Amino acid sequence: MxxxxxFLRLFRYHHSQKNPNIKPLRHLICNPFCTATESxxxxxxxxxxxxxxxxxxxxxxxxxxxxxxxxxxxPRLAINISSEKTDTDIDRLSKILKNRYxxxxxxxxxxxxxxxxxxxGLIEQILRRFSNxxxxxxxxxxxxxTQTGYRxxxxxxxxMVDILGKGKRFDLMWDLVREMDDLNDGYVTLATxxxxxxxxxxxxxxxxxxxxxxxxxxxxxxxxAMAMNLLMDALAKEKSVEHAYEVFCEFKDCTPLNTGxxxxxxxxxxxxxxxxxxxxxxxxxxxxxxxxxxVSYTSFxxxxxxxxxxxxxxxxxxxxxxxxxxxxxxxxxIAMHALGKAxxxxxxxxxxxxxxSDGCLPDAKFYSSLIFILSKAGRTKxxxxxxxxxxxxxxxxxxxxxxxMISFACEHSxxxxxxxxxxxxxxxxxxxxxxxxxxxxxxxxxxxxMKVLNFLLIHMFRNDVSIDAGTYALLxxxxxxxxxxxxxxxxxxxxxxxxxxxMNATYKMLVEELNKKSMGEAKEQIEKLMSQVKPQESV
DNA sequence: CTAGGGTTAG
Numbered sequence: 373m374x375x376x377x378x379f380l381r382l383f384r385y386h387h388s389q390k391n392p393n394i395k396p397l398r399h400l401i402c403n404p405f406c407t408a409t410e411s412x413x414x415x416x417x418x419x420x421x422x423x424x425x426x427x428x429x430x431x432x433x434x435x436x437x438x439x440x441x442x443x444x445x446x447p448r449l450a451i452n453i454s455s456e457k458t459d460t461d462i463d464r465l466s467k468i469l470k471n472r473y474x475x476x477x478x479x480x481x482x483x484x485x486x487x488x489x490x491x492x493g494l495i496e497q498i499l500r501r502f503s504n505x506x507x508x509x510x511x512x513x514x515x516x517x518t519q520t521g522y523r524x525x526x527x528x529x530x531x532m533v534d535i536l537g538k539g540k541r542f543d544l545m546w547d548l549v550r551e552m553d554d555l556n557d558g559y560v561t562l563a564t565x566x567x568x569x570x571x572x573x574x575x576x577x578x579x580x581x582x583x584x585x586x587x588x589x590x591x592x593x594x595x596x597a598m599a600m601n602l603l604m605d606a607l608a609k610e611k612s613v614e615h616a617y618e619v620f621c622e623f624k625d626c627t628p629l630n631t632g633x634x635x636x637x638x639x640x641x642x643x644x645x646x647x648x649x650x651x652x653x654x655x656x657x658x659x660x661x662x663x664x665x666x667v668s669y670t671s672f673x674x675x676x677x678x679x680x681x682x683x684x685x686x687x688x689x690x691x692x693x694x695x696x697x698x699x700x701x702x703x704x705x706i707a708m709h710a711l712g713k714a715x716x717x718x719x720x721x722x723x724x725x726x727x728x729s730d731g732c733l734p735d736a737k738f739y740s741s742l743i744f745i746l747s748k749a750g751r752t753k754x755x756x757x758x759x760x761x762x763x764x765x766x767x768x769x770x771x772x773x774x775x776x777m778i779s780f781a782c783e784h785s786x787x788x789x790x791x792x793x794x795x796x797x798x799x800x801x802x803x804x805x806x807x808x809x810x811x812x813x814x815x816x817x818x819x820x821x822m823k824v825l826n827f828l829l830i831h832m833f834r835n836d837v838s839i840d841a842g843t844y845a846l847l848x849x850x851x852x853x854x855x856x857x858x859x860x861x862x863x864x865x866x867x868x869x870x871x872x873x874x875m876n877a878t879y880k881m882l883v884e885e886l887n888k889k890s891m892g893e894a895k896e897q898i899e900k901l902m903s904q905v906k907p908q909e910s911v
Numbered sequence: 912c913t914a915g916g917g918t919t920a921g
Contacts, residue, residue, distance in 0.1 A: 566912070602912055635913040642914095670914045705915045713917065737915055744917060772916065779917095807916070842919090849919070877919075 432788045438795055439827050442834070461494050466501065466833075469508040472869060479511020480518075490516035492525055497836060499531045504838040505870050506539040526552075526559050533564055537571025539871060542580070545571070553591050560591040566602045573610035581606060582619060597628045601636060608640030616640050617649075629660060635667045642675035650675065666692070670703045677710030682719070685710075699730070705738045712745025720745055736762070736770040743773065747780040755780070768800070775808045782811040790815065791824070794831070806837055810846060817850025822859075841872040848878050852885045860885070861894050868901050 459467070465488055473479045495516050502509040513532050516522055524532075529552050536545040545568065552559035565588055572581040585603045588595050600623055607616040616637060634657035641650035650672065654664055669692050676684040685707055692699060704727040711720035724742065727734065734742075739762040746755040759777060762769065769777075774797050781790035790812060797804055809832055816825035832839065844867035851860035860882055867874055879902055886895040 562912090598912070605912060630913095632913045639914060665913090667914050674914070700914090702915045709915070709917070735915095741915070741917080748917080775916080845919075853920090875919085 432791065435788070435791050435795065439791075439824070442827055442830050461488055461491075462497055462501075464488060465494065465498055465512070469498075469502065469512070473507065473511065476507055476511035476514055479508055480515045483512065483515040484518075490519040490522040492522075492528065495524070495528055496531070499528065499535065500836040500838070501833065502838060503531075503535050504538065504840045504872075506535060506541065507871075509535050510544070526561065526564075529559055530561075530564050530567060534567045534571065537567060537575075540575055542572065542575070542577070549591065558592070560593065562593050562599055562602065565591065565593050565599070566606075569603050570606040570610075573606040573612070576610075578607060578610075578612045578615040582615065585619070595623070595627060597630050597633065600627050601630075601632050604633065604636045604640075608636055608643070611644070613637065613640030613644050613646070613649075629662075631657075631662050631665055631667075634660075634662055635665070635671065638668050639671040642671045645675070645678070647675060664695075664697070666697055666700055666703060669697060670699075670706060673703060674706050677706055680710070680714055682711065682714075682716070699727075699732065701727075701732060701735050701738050704732060704734075705741045708738075709741045709745060712741075712748060715749070717745060717749045717751075734762075734765070734767065736767050736773055739767060740770070740772040740776045744776050744780075747776070752780070752784070769802070771797075771802055771805055771808060774802060774804070775811075778808060779811040782815040785815065785819070787815065787819070787821070787824075804832075804835060804837065806840060806843055809837065810843060813843065814846055814850055817847065817854055817856070820854050820856070822856070841867065841874070844872065845875055845878045848874070848882055852881050855885075855889075857882075857885055857889060857891060857894065861898060864898060865901060868905055873905055874902070 464486070465483075468482050468486060469479065471482065473482060495512065498512050499509055502512070509532070513524070513528075517524065529548070533545055533548055533552075536542075536548060549560060549564065549568065552564065565584060569581045569584050572578075572584060581603060585595065585599065588599060593599065600619065604616040604619055607613065607619065617640075620633065620637060634653060637653045638650050638657075641647070641653060654668060657664060657668070669688055673685055673688050676682070676688070689699065689707075704723055708720045708723040708727075711717075711723060724734075727738075739758060743755045743758050746752075746758065755777075759769065759773070762773070774793055778790050778793045781787075781793060794804065794808070794812065797808070809828060812828055813825065816822070816828060844863055847863045848860045848867075851857070851863065864874065864878075864882055879898070882898060883895055886892075886898065
């Protein structure tokens with residue numbers, strides 16, 4: 373502790389010389405997601421006197437109070453403050469779940485001893501907040517069922533089904549669907565089965581997804597065009613357009629088809645770079661009496677974009693004009709984006725000009741893309757101008773727009789801008805998602821902003837954004853590169869404790885760094901953990 | 912749920 377104060381004093385002094393306005397932040401020390409025992413070993417930066425790699429212990433003055441405000445309601449950090457009475461149910465519930473009970477049953481037990489009461493709003497939020505964290509999610513879900521006067525809505529059941537599918541617990545997922553079916557109250561709908569088919573497809577279980585579709589009537593769901601499109605879309609998007617096509621062949625005579633059915637296939641073939649098959653499907657579409665529409669053509673444009681065959685793109689625009697099919701904002705976005713990415717910024721801007729002269733109105737996604745390519749081309753000023761301009765044209769920035777702006781601010785290490793944008797989102801009630809936070813987290817790791825990193829983690833939590841495997845990987849890698857190995861290890865452990873399987877590259881990097889720093893004990897811990905990972909975590 | 916999210920770095 374002594375070292376910490378000494379270090380901080382020196383550090384503050386150092387910074388006050390440079391900028392007297394900078395206020396140090398004395399809080400937000402521990403990773404808010406780890407257990408109490410882990411947190412004690414965490415803040416290595418306090419103990420270490422590594423002045424070559426210090427944490428930057430400040431935030432931008434204009435943002436300090438905002439950052440500060442996040443500490444107040446954070447249960448982990450408010451232990452000695454009498455904030456208990458200001459805690460809402462969601463805080464109290466989260467606090468219990470942070471104990472990281474090993475099984476849902478133990479979560480249920482813990483909750484039975486609490487005086488919390490289940491409401492639909494509370495359960496909805498907690499499932500969102502823990503959507504990548506099976507054990508607490510299932511625990512709360514199970515507990516809530518036992519509460520008198522409470523009944524899960526079909527939507528909540530569907531969320532739970534989705535969470536189980538995301539966690540690859542297909543056995544439990546099916547159990548739950550059967551349970552829903554037993555309620556005999558129309559709980560199982562196409563929405564439920566859609567999630568199931570999507571999750572199975574995402575897990576590479578294509579045949580199971582198709583089987584789920586075949587068995588739809590067992591759950592009282594009709595195998596109509598919508599259901600079939602849903603399945604085909606899931607298969608095509610999850611990299612098996614072949615399965616989608618098989619489904620099409622098998623069911624085309626007993627299910628009514630629509631334009632969407634063909635567009636899903638065309639899109640799938642194009643994405644899989646199988647142009648002939650896409651063209652064949654287009655012919656088949658016409659034979660069935662459907663006219664290719666803007667979606668069909670746009671899929672082809674996207675394919676040629678991928679191939680960087682820009683001459684072909686012009687040809688398709690031409691063909692669309694001949695057929696009287698007007699391109700829309702999506703079409704222009706795709707073409708412009710591809711040109712911009714291929715460093716043909718002027719040609720990209722020509723697409724923008726063409727769009728305007730064609731009388732097509734840009735939307736938020738289009739503007740996001742425009743901002744992206746301008747930033748990529750180093751034209752930050754123009755990008756900012758567009759960002760301001762879109763509002764004047766009555767188009768409000770959406771998550772993607774903000775995410776784009778934040779990404780580039782982070783890339784250029786404009787920390788203040790990046791955080792201000794996040795703050796602006798909050799003011800605009802625009803909810804950030806994982807992709808919004810990713811560049812911010814990365815930047816914090818790189819610049820060793822441990823306080824800001826912590827603030828962001830709390831910010832995410834409060835916004836019900838659940839950390840997924842990709843984000844853990846980002847954190848572990850980023851912290852490794854910055855020499856924050858204890859913290860990297862703690863995130864690694866946390867990831868594994870949530871039943872996620874770390875990528876080999878992440879694991880290797882961590883072990884290698886631990887080796888370099890001769891942290892043998894920690895290395896052994898990680899290796900042991902990894903060896904236990906493969907057999908799927910039992911819940 | 913028919914198309915627009917732009918890398919995991921070195």
